[in-house]
Every structure is written in C-alpha cells, then in structure tokens.
Amino acid sequence: MDNKGLFAKLKTGLNKTRKSITARIDQLLKYHGEVNEDLYEELEELLILADVGVSTSMRLMDRIRERVDAEKIKEAEKVKLVLKEEMMDILRNNDKDFDLRFPAIFLVVGVNGVGKTTTIGKLAHLFQNQGKRVLMAAGDTFRAAAIEQLEIWANRAGCQIVRHTEGADAGAVVFDAIQATKARENDVLICDTAGRLHTKKNLMNELSKIDRIIEREFPEAQKEVLLVLDATTGQNALSQARLFKESVNITGIAMTKLDGTAKGGIVVAIKNELDIPIRFIGVGEGIDDLQPFDAKSFVDALFEDA
Amino acid sequence: MAFEGLTGKLQAALKRLTGKGKLSEKDVKEAMREVRLALLEADVNYMVVKDFVKKVTERAVGHEIMQSLTPGQQVVKIVNEELTALMGGVQSKINFASNQPTVVMMVGLHGSGKTTTAAKLAGLLKNQGRNPMLVACDIYRPAAIKQLQVVGDKVGVPVFERGQKEPVQIAKEALSLAKKEQKDVVIIDTAGRLHIDEELMDELSRLKTSVEPHEILLVVDAMTGQDAVNVAKSFDERLGLDGVILTKLDGDTRGGVALSVKAVTGKPIKYVGMGEKLTDIEPFYPDRMASRILGMGDILTLIDKAQAAIDEKKAEELEKKLRQQQFTLEDFLEQMQQLRNMGSLTDIVGMLPGVDMRKLSAAGGLDEKELIRTEAIIQSMTREERQNPSIINASRKKRIAMGSGTSVQDVNRLLKTFEQFRKMMKQMSSIERSIKRGRFPLPFF
Numbered sequence: 001m002d003n004k005g006l007f008a009k010l011k012t013g014l015n016k017t018r019k020s021i022t023a024r025i026d027q028l029l030k031y032h033g034e035v036n037e038d039l040y041e042e043l044e045e046l047l048i049l050a051d052v053g054v055s056t057s058m059r060l061m062d063r064i065r066e067r068v069d070a071e072k073i074k075e076a077e078k079v080k081l082v083l084k085e086e087m088m089d090i091l092r093n094n095d096k097d098f099d100l101r102f103p104a105i106f107l108v109v110g111v112n113g114v115g116k117t118t119t120i121g122k123l124a125h126l127f128q129n130q131g132k133r134v135l136m137a138a139g140d141t142f143r144a145a146a147i148e149q150l151e152i153w154a155n156r157a158g159c160q161i162v163r164h165t166e167g168a169d170a171g172a173v174v175f176d177a178i179q180a181t182k183a184r185e186n187d188v189l190i191c192d193t194a195g196r197l198h199t200k201k202n203l204m205n206e207l208s209k210i211d212r213i214i215e216r217e218f219p220e221a222q223k224e225v226l227l228v229l230d231a232t233t234g235q236n237a238l239s240q241a242r243l244f245k246e247s248v249n250i251t252g253i254a255m256t257k258l259d260g261t262a263k264g265g266i267v268v269a270i271k272n273e274l275d276i277p278i279r280f281i282g283v284g285e286g287i288d289d290l291q292p293f294d295a296k297s298f299v300d301a302l303f304e305d306a
Numbered sequence: 307m308a309f310e311g312l313t314g315k316l317q318a319a320l321k322r323l324t325g326k327g328k329l330s331e332k333d334v335k336e337a338m339r340e341v342r343l344a345l346l347e348a349d350v351n352y353m354v355v356k357d358f359v360k361k362v363t364e365r366a367v368g369h370e371i372m373q374s375l376t377p378g379q380q381v382v383k384i385v386n387e388e389l390t391a392l393m394g395g396v397q398s399k400i401n402f403a404s405n406q407p408t409v410v411m412m413v414g415l416h417g418s419g420k421t422t423t424a425a426k427l428a429g430l431l432k433n434q435g436r437n438p439m440l441v442a443c444d445i446y447r448p449a450a451i452k453q454l455q456v457v458g459d460k461v462g463v464p465v466f467e468r469g470q471k472e473p474v475q476i477a478k479e480a481l482s483l484a485k486k487e488q489k490d491v492v493i494i495d496t497a498g499r500l501h502i503d504e505e506l507m508d509e510l511s512r513l514k515t516s517v518e519p520h521e522i523l524l525v526v527d528a529m530t531g532q533d534a535v536n537v538a539k540s541f542d543e544r545l546g547l548d549g550v551i552l553t554k555l556d557g558d559t560r561g562g563v564a565l566s567v568k569a570v571t572g573k574p575i576k577y578v579g580m581g582e583k584l585t586d587i588e589p590f591y592p593d594r595m596a597s598r599i600l601g602m603g604d605i606l607t608l609i610d611k612a613q614a615a616i617d618e619k620k621a622e623e624l625e626k627k628l629r630q631q632q633f634t635l636e637d638f639l640e641q642m643q644q645l646r647n648m649g650s651l652t653d654i655v656g657m658l659p660g661v662d663m664r665k666l667s668a669a670g671g672l673d674e675k676e677l678i679r680t681e682a683i684i685q686s687m688t689r690e691e692r693q694n695p696s697i698i699n700a701s702r703k704k705r706i707a708m709g710s711g712t713s714v715q716d717v718n719r720l721l722k723t724f725e726q727f728r729k730m731m732k733q734m735s736s737i738e739r740s741i742k743r744g745r746f747p748l749p750f751f
Binding site: 045048049050051053054055111112113114115142143144145146148149151152153166197198199230232233234235236237239240257259260261262263266 | 343346347348349352415416417418419447448449450452453455456457460500501502527529530531532533534536537554556557558559560562582
C-alpha cells in the first residue's frame with residue numbers, strides 16, 4: 001500500500017492528540033528538568049488520560065523506571081524518548097506486514113455505532129483505487145436502514161453489493177455474496193455485520209456461524225476479520241477485543257474517529273495484552289480518510305514536537 | 307449489565323475495611339488507593355477520580371468515622387453518598403414547556419445512538435400519554451432519515467423530513483406543522499458531529515437560535531473513555547446542555563462516564579439506554595446506580611419493574627395465600643409467568659443485593675429454558691395434582707414427564723423445590739410484614 005503522504009495525513013489527523021499530549025509532557029519536562037518521582041507520576045497521569053489504561057500505563061512506567069536506572073538517565077527530557085521507544089516496541093511487537101493475497105474476504109465486526117459501515121465504504125474505495133474489484137455483502141440485516149446506508153457507500157466507491165431485505169438471515173447474505181464473488185471473479189469481498197455488544201451471547205454465536213460459513217464456502221480466499229473500534233471508547237475496548245476474539249478469530253483492528261480529541265491510547269493496551277495488530281485508522285469523514293496503520297508514524301505523530 | 311467490574315473492585319477494596327473494628331489513617335489510605343485504581347479502570351475521568359478520592363479520604367480520616375461503632379461500614383456509607391452526589395443526587399426529568407410543543411434536541415458524536423434514542427424517547431413519551439413528533443435533521447449520514455422513519459414507525463410516532471434540506475429550515479417547518487397538528491413534544495434528531503468541528507457545531511447553534519429548544523440532550527455512549535469530559539464540556543459550552551442520555555449501558559462497560567459527565571458539566575443524566583429493543587430506555591436514578599455500583603443491589607428498580615408487570619389484585623390474593631400457606635403449584639405457575647413479564651431472568655437477578663453479575667454471566671447466565679421446562683411440567687399436571695402435589699405418585703410422575711417432554715427426575719426436582727419453597731415461606735412469615743410494606747410479595751426473592 002502507498003505510504004507516501006501517509007505521515008502528513010496521520011499528523012493532521014492526530015494533530016489534536018499530539019498537541020494535547022506533547023504540550024503537556026514538554027511543559028512537564030521543562031518544569032522538572034530532572035528525573036524525580038513527580039515526573040513519573042505525571043507521566044502516568046498523561047498515559048491514563050490518553051486511555052492507555054491503568055495496567056498498561058503502570059507496566060510502561062515500570063519499564064521506564066528500570067531503564068532510567070539502568071541507563072543512568074539524568075535529564076527528564078530523555079525520559080520522553082524512552083517512553084516513545086517503549087510504546088513503539090509494544091505496537092510493533094510481533095507485527096508482521098499486512099500482506100494481502102487475492103481473492104480476499106473481509107468480515108467486519110464491532111459494537112454498535114463504531115463506524116463499521118463507513119469503514120467498509122472507505123475500505124472498498126481503497127481497494128477499488130488499487131484496481132481491485134470489490135463486492136460488498138449487506139450483512140447488517142438488523143438495524144433500520146443499514147442496508148440503504150451501505151448501498152450509498154457502494155455507489156460512492158463504485159462497487160457492487162449483494163443484499164437481502166431487513167430481517168433476513170445475515171449468514172444467508174454472506175453465503176450468496178461468496179457465490180457471487182466466485183461467479184464474478186471479484187478480488188475482494190467485504191462483509192458488513194450488524195453492530196452487537198460483545199456481551200450478548202446469542203449475537204456472538206451468530207458471528208461464529210457467519211465465520212463458519214466463510215470457512216466452509218470460501219476456503220481459497222484469504223480471510224481477514226476486522227474489528228472496528230471507536231477511538232473515543234475507553235477501557236471497554238479491551239473487553240470488546242477480548243470477547244470478539246473469543247467468537248471469531250480477529251486478525252486486525254480498524255480504529256475510527258481518530259480525528260477528534262480522543263487519544264486512542266487503548267490500542268497500545270490491546271496490542272500489549274491481546275497482541276492483535278492494528279491495521280487501519282480512520283481520520284475523517286471523507287471516503288479517503290482511511291489509512292493503513294503504521295506504528296512508527298503513529299508514535300512519531302503522537303510525540304512529534306510541536 | 308454495566309458496572310459489575312467496578313462493583314467487584316470497589317467491594318474488594320472496601321471489604322478489608324468492613325471487617326475491622328478500628329481504622330487507622332493508613333487503612334483508609336490503602337483502601338482509597340484501590341478505589342482510585344478501580345475508578346480509573348472504569349474510565350472515570352482522571353481529575354474526577356482525584357477529587358473523589360480526596361473528598362472521601364478527608365471525610366473518612368476525619369472524626370466522622372472515628373466515633374462510629376463500625377468504622378468500615380461507615381466508610382462504605384461515605385463512598386456511597388459521595389458516589390450518589392457525584393452522579394447528581396436526585397433524579398432529573400425532562401422539563402415540559404408550559405406552552406406546547408416542548409422541543410427536545412438530541413446532539414452528540416457519531417455513533418453514540420442519537421437516532422435510536424430519539425425513537426426510544428418518543429415511544430416512552432407516547433406511552434405516557436403524550437403526542438410526540440420526530441424530526442429528521444441528520445442530512446449527512448447516508449440513510450439516516452430512512453432509519454428514523456423506520457424506528458419512528460415501529461414506535462408509532464410520525465416522522466417529519468424534508469430530505470437534504472438545510473436543517474434549520476427543516477426544524478422550522480416541523481415546528482409550525484407540530485403546532486398546527488397540536489403535537490405536544492417535538493424531538494429533533496441531528497447529525498453526529500465532532501465537538502471540534504466548527505462548521506457543524508455552528509449549525510447546531512443556529513438550530514438552537516431558530517427553534518429555541520426547551521431541552522438539549524447530549525447522547526453519550528456509556529463506553530466512552532477519558533475523552534467524554536472534553537466532549538460534554540465542548541457541547542455544553544457551545545449549546546448549554548440541559549441533560550445527558552447514556553446509551554449502550556447493557557454491555558459490560560464499567561460506566562465511568564456516568565460519574566464523570568455530571569461532575570464535569572454539572573448537567574444531570576436523565577435517561578439510560580439499556581438494550582436493542584425500542585422500549586429499552588429507563589429514567590436514570592443516581593442513588594440507585596450508586597447502590598448498584600457498591601453491590602447493594604437495585605431493589606427499587608426491581609420493584610418498579612414488578613409493579614409494571616404484576617397485577618395488583620392478584621398480588622394481594624397471593625399474599626393472603628402465602629400467609630395462610632395455601633400456596634399451590636398453580637400459584638407457582640402464575641408467579642413464574644409474571645416473573646417472565648419483567649424481563650430476562652439474568653437482568654432481574656442482577657438487581658438483587660450481593661449478586662455478582664460477572665460471575666453469573668461467566669457461568670452462562672441463568673437458564674431461561676429452565677423456566678420454560680418448569681412451566682411445561684406444571685401445565686402437564688391435572689388441576690387436582692396442582693392443588694395437592696402430595697397425590698403425585700410414580701405413575702403420575704411418568705405421565706407428567708411424558709406430557710411435558712421432560713424426565714421423571716425433572717419432575718422430582720420441581721416437586722422438591724416446591725416443597726422447600728413452601729417450608730421457606732413458613733419461616734418467612736416473620737418478615738412478611740416488611741415484604742408487605744415493600745409491596746413485593748414475589749416468593750422468588
């Protein structure tokens with residue numbers, strides 16, 4: 001995927017995040033000058049305010065304390081670099097390149113209102129631009145007007161869509177879409193699903209069923225199960241990732257709404273605790289505003305000096 | 307159900323205190339450190355947590371508890387009081403205008419649940435005897451208007467729309483139509499927007515100026531993290547909010563937002579969305595929620611539910627029977643059916659004091675099918691058998707098992723449970739008076 005211009009785009013998207021986090025850290029460092037207990041405490045506060053979460057923040061801080069001691073770091077300024085390195089380490093750990101083989105099938109899942117349908121629209125556009133032929137499956141047969149919403153996105157992206165009516169069986173929609181993908185020899189099939197809270201057993205079972213249909217009907221395709229997370233979400237995102245992973249094998253995360261003031265720090269915790277790679281980030285409402293995730297750019301942009 | 311994680315953590319932190327006869331300052335501080343972590347993990351805003359812990363520590367370490375007989379309990383009480391205060395003290399309702407219609411405007415981020423909540427609220431008000439109208443002002447999101455039309459239709463409330471026309475214009479037209487048709491509530495659904503999006507925030511300001519809503523309600527996803535306070539603050543500063551509706555509380559979110567939002571903006575939470583059905587909306591009671599967080603159960607909501615589902619007269623009859631120990635399997639069956647009217651078993655049990663919902667859901671929740679099976683067994687009995695279970699012998703048991711598609715063991719288990727239950731009721735007669743006062747004669751509790 002094209003990496004040029006990504007950094008700039010990401011920086012704009014993360015502008016707010018960067019400003020708030022680094023401005024405060026810089027202020028902090030200027031104020032303190034040298035390493036002391038207050039500095040650690042306030043760095044921890046900053047991490048928590050960024051939604052990194054208590055346990056991951058503490059683990060990060062422990063690691064930084066260790067390194068500061070071991071490397072005999074005296075200046076507060078350098079602690080920031082260490083923090084940046086450690087965050088990047090977590091995000092990069094075990095991260096294999098996202099190498100897509102075609103035909104590919106995406107199953108897009110997540111709780112209500114995180115932006116699944118919009119992300120699918122943007123994703124389809126991304127592939128269409130690469131000259132791939134995309135088909136969408138309108139698998140959200142539950143929410144009112146979800147099918148219409150996806151159809152509008154299909155038109156915008158210029159791809160085809162397989163749909164049934166509201167209330168139809170989502171598994172059947174996916175089944176039909178797979179047959180259509182094979183018959184039309186499309187490259188990518190992207191399946192929408194209804195938003196569901198990860199705690200609803202029945203709804204999670206429905207997802208496993210759809211997953212099994214894909215396994216059975218389309219084994220030759222590379223299967224990617226994308227969990228869409230809202231950057232505004234706090235610690236619950238961890239629980240979402242954990243429980244969705246239990247029913248379907250999540251292969252990657254798309255984090256949306258990073259263009260707000262939410263810091264999205266929970267991805268660090270998710271990577272740290274569940275080792276699910278982040279694949280895409282949504283940084284705006286336009287059809288182009290979906291970017292492949294890159295750990296270095298992400299952390300660089302987050303800590304870039306203003 | 308929300309809050310269990312927080313409840314568990316807080317309970318663990320406070321449990322160490324309740325067992326002690328004397329509390330040192332160190333004991334309190336240690337417990338408060340745990341409380342702090344629990345609240346942070348629940349996404350309560352950092353500054354709010356800091357403030358909260360400070361307040362509780364001050365009260366707890368001060369002489370307020372030193373003279374108390376059970377200092378531990380006293381700390382729990384302080385935490386409970388402060389939690390309630392943090393969430394806004396008393397329950398707040400929608401302020402209805404003296405000259406109709408009352409205009410309610412729903413605002414919020416993308417995907418917080420504005421459209422669904424607008425319909426839920428309209429349905430709720432309609433059931434309360436009002437005559438509401440919904441207005442589709444989300445002209446940006448694809449198919450948003452269609453969505454409102456569908457959900458509006460489901461709750462039987464008319465939806466006003468003018469396609470992609472300018473929202474201010476739509477709202478104005480809607481208002482004059484509402485006046486003509488004598489609607490008493492107009493609920494305006496607006497597009498989701500970022501609180502830092504100048505252009506769209508400006509649109510809301512203009513909308514506010516032109517239709518002068520009586521209530522501007524911010525719809526907030528209960529799973530929101532630390533950023534919730536920024537969002538609530540921005541919307542409040544720009545528009546002057548009247549209240550907040552929390553959505554998606556039926557997940558496992560620890561719901562820290564509930565604690566932060568009121569503390570930071572001073573605006574009360576008025577309703578909470580609790581599920582996917584359009585009837586899943588409830589008024590927000592801060593005191594009840596505080597009890598729930600501390601694991602004291604939510605008996606009040608349970609009683610509300612029971613009152614809605616249970617026939618008053620039948621309840622009185624039942625009470626009499628219980629007192630005279632004439633409770634039969636027939637009554638048992640009736641009780642069970644009423645219980646099921648109240649909602650899912652797991653939800654109901656979750657409102658009881660001391661029930662850890664986390665463990666409950668980990669065990670797969672309560673088996674609703676068990677209830678259905680029990681119902682089938684009783685329905686397969688003759689009238690006589692239901693009145694007098696002692697006549698049920700082996701061959702009758704066999705017949706009942708066949709008739710209900712269960713096994714003799716199942717029938718035995720039911721009969722045994724029923725017998726135990728009758729015995730329990732005998733013992734209960736001493737506390738019966740309090741049950742009566744609580745208007746809560748359900749034998750299951």
